[in-house]
Amino acid sequence: MIKLEDVSYVYMQGGPFEKTALDHISLEIHKGEFIGLIGHTGSGKSTLIQMLNGLLKPTSGTITVNGKVLGEKSTNLQQLRFEVGLVMQYPEYQLFEETVAKDIAYGPSNMGLPKEEIAERVAYVANMVGLSPELLEKSPFDLSGGQKRRVAIAGVLAMEPKVLILDEPTAGLDPAGRDEILCKIKDMHERMDMTVILVSHSMEDVAKLADRILVMNHGKVEMLDKTAAVFRQGKRLTEIGLNIPQITQVMDGLRENGVNLGEGIYTVEDAYRQLCDLMNLKEQPIC
Amino acid sequence: METVIKIENLRFSYPSEETGEEVPVLRGITMEVKRGEFLAVLGHNGSGKSTLAKHLNAILTPTEGRVLVEGMDTADENLLYEIRQKVGMVFQNPDNQMVANIVEEDVAFAPENLGVPPAEIRQRVDEALSAVNMVAFRDHAPHMLSGGQKQRIAIAGVLAMRPDILVLDEPTAMLDPAGRKEILATIRELKEKHGMTVVLITHYMDEAVLADRVIVVDRGVIAMEGTPDTVFPKVEELKRLGLDTPQATELVYLLNRSGAGLPADILNPRDCIRALTERLTKENK
Numbered sequence: 001m002i003k004l005e006d007v008s009y010v011y012m013q014g015g016p017f018e019k020t021a022l023d024h025i026s027l028e029i030h031k032g033e034f035i036g037l038i039g040h041t042g043s044g045k046s047t048l049i050q051m052l053n054g055l056l057k058p059t060s061g062t063i064t065v066n067g068k069v070l071g072e073k074s075t076n077l078q079q080l081r082f083e084v085g086l087v088m089q090y091p092e093y094q095l096f097e098e099t100v101a102k103d104i105a106y107g108p109s110n111m112g113l114p115k116e117e118i119a120e121r122v123a124y125v126a127n128m129v130g131l132s133p134e135l136l137e138k139s140p141f142d143l144s145g146g147q148k149r150r151v152a153i154a155g156v157l158a159m160e161p162k163v164l165i166l167d168e169p170t171a172g173l174d175p176a177g178r179d180e181i182l183c184k185i186k187d188m189h190e191r192m193d194m195t196v197i198l199v200s201h202s203m204e205d206v207a208k209l210a211d212r213i214l215v216m217n218h219g220k221v222e223m224l225d226k227t228a229a230v231f232r233q234g235k236r237l238t239e240i241g242l243n244i245p246q247i248t249q250v251m252d253g254l255r256e257n258g259v260n261l262g263e264g265i266y267t268v269e270d271a272y273r274q275l276c277d278l279m280n281l282k283e284q285p286i287c
Numbered sequence: 288m289e290t291v292i293k294i295e296n297l298r299f300s301y302p303s304e305e306t307g308e309e310v311p312v313l314r315g316i317t318m319e320v321k322r323g324e325f326l327a328v329l330g331h332n333g334s335g336k337s338t339l340a341k342h343l344n345a346i347l348t349p350t351e352g353r354v355l356v357e358g359m360d361t362a363d364e365n366l367l368y369e370i371r372q373k374v375g376m377v378f379q380n381p382d383n384q385m386v387a388n389i390v391e392e393d394v395a396f397a398p399e400n401l402g403v404p405p406a407e408i409r410q411r412v413d414e415a416l417s418a419v420n421m422v423a424f425r426d427h428a429p430h431m432l433s434g435g436q437k438q439r440i441a442i443a444g445v446l447a448m449r450p451d452i453l454v455l456d457e458p459t460a461m462l463d464p465a466g467r468k469e470i471l472a473t474i475r476e477l478k479e480k481h482g483m484t485v486v487l488i489t490h491y492m493d494e495a496v497l498a499d500r501v502i503v504v505d506r507g508v509i510a511m512e513g514t515p516d517t518v519f520p521k522v523e524e525l526k527r528l529g530l531d532t533p534q535a536t537e538l539v540y541l542l543n544r545s546g547a548g549l550p551a552d553i554l555n556p557r558d559c560i561r562a563l564t565e566r567l568t569k570e571n572k
Contacts, residue, residue, distance in 0.1 A: 268534050
């Protein structure tokens with residue numbers, strides 16, 4: 001679906017503030033995958049996602065998305081952006097229309113779709129992100145923060161992208177709002193047959209959802225592997241300044257103390273199950 | 288310890304734009320803040336915690352009840368300047384709190400407006416920048432700094448007024464993990480080294496566990512109150528209020544529900560590892 005071959009990106013090349021943001025990266029992301037993208041600030045993750053929908057062009061190397069080579073004259077960038085939906089950080093600041101429905105319809109209108117189809121899509125994605133029909137005729141500026149963010153996500157979904165990239169979609173939300181958005185994203189991924197790339201600082205969030213995790217560090221790919229395999233490398237993750245989930249820290253600490261536990265445990269549920277076995281306790285259902 | 292803020296049966300409501308009916312936000316809050324204390328106020332979005340914070344320095348005043356800052360009633364407009372000098376506020380978005388093009392000018396903004404003599408402004412700015420460990424950046428442009436650094440400048444700008452109480456309304460919500468760590472370290476240092484009274488409004492559990500005392504606000508009333516090690520083990524109650532508990536605490540809670548008999552007041556991985564190791568090695572003997 002997405003293929004990067006020896007891709008580099010240099011900001012202000014040749015200038016006094018030249019900075020290499022991506023340093024010879026090669027990777028592949030398959031159709032339908034859910035990828036968690038993590039890395040500290042300045043690791044190159046934002047540069048990477050801006051490249052995937054053609055906002056930035058690689059300084060060198062080739063990016064292929066859905067069979068199209070980015071940067072080639074024959075590749076229509078507008079078409080690419082319909083296929084790769086990017087939900088930026090704090091997307092609620094980008095709402096501008098008079099009504100929620102019009103805001104969501106902005107993307108599909110630019111695609112030149114017939115009116116009926118647009119209306120259908122707006123209704124579908126609004127339902128998908130959990131916006132009730134009576135909100136559609138309200139001004140987006142009268143909604144709560146969490147609702148606004150869902151409108152912004154719906155606007156990207158309405159273009160029915162094949163790849164959905166979300167940059168920190170839970171930033172600034174409280175635990176309940178965060179869980180709700182993550183749950184919707186999981187739902188969309190399952191029901192709309194999309195490849196999803198979720199950028200996050202929160203290992204806990206990524207651990208819950210991703211099939212594979214891509215860890216960026218200083219413009220290079222540090223790891224790209226199954227979620228459990230990445231969390232098995234807790235020490236390395238800490239070394240490069242990432243926070244591993246608290247539960248992984250606990251389980252790693254116990255193993256170091258000689259307790260017989262599996263590696264790569266990253267959810268409270270798994271930890272609970274393993275410890276119940278060890279302690280001969282009866283497992284209770286977790287609600 | 289001396290009480291610096293006293294809130295008596297605080298109620299606050301505002302008229303709805305659509306219907307004109309009064310919408311209650313705070314529905315009877317009674318609490319105190321002690322001098323030198325680090326108090327965390329927790330609550331989900333819409334719980335009323337930010338509205339409560341805005342009452343602490345008279346940005347909002349009660350519809351009913353009273354808020355007293357060092358004995359001064361916030362409803363008395365004549366005391367407004369004095370109250371705002373005692374209680375400094377730091378908000379969520381550091382970009383909205385920068386006013387100047389140079390860090391030290393930004394920090395000097397408040398004392399300049401208070402009419403502090405130039406020599407003393409110099410001294411206050413130096414002290415404030417040193418308290419947040421940003422002296423090295425004094426002549427930098429704020430917009431070139433990281434989020435955590437900007438937020439520390441915002442804190443320094445408030446400290447330059449020499450307040451007694453620092454109120455921070457979700458100061459880390461827009462920061463990355465590194466920035467959050469910087470701000471928490473700064474808060475702890477201000478409390479421990481400078482004896483500052485700190486009220487931290489947050490929905491991050493890992494920040495609230497560092498406080499001396501926690502108040503949980505829900506639907507405009509105080510739902511829970513106590514030290515972190517008495518509040519956080521109440522996993523189900525917190526979940527019902529739309530809040531999290533530290534994962535280590537949740538694990539111990541689940542194990543105890545299955546009859547593990549571990550101490551419930553575990554808040555961090557270190558204590559969790561110790562308790563579980565002890566338990567598991569005893570079992571094998």
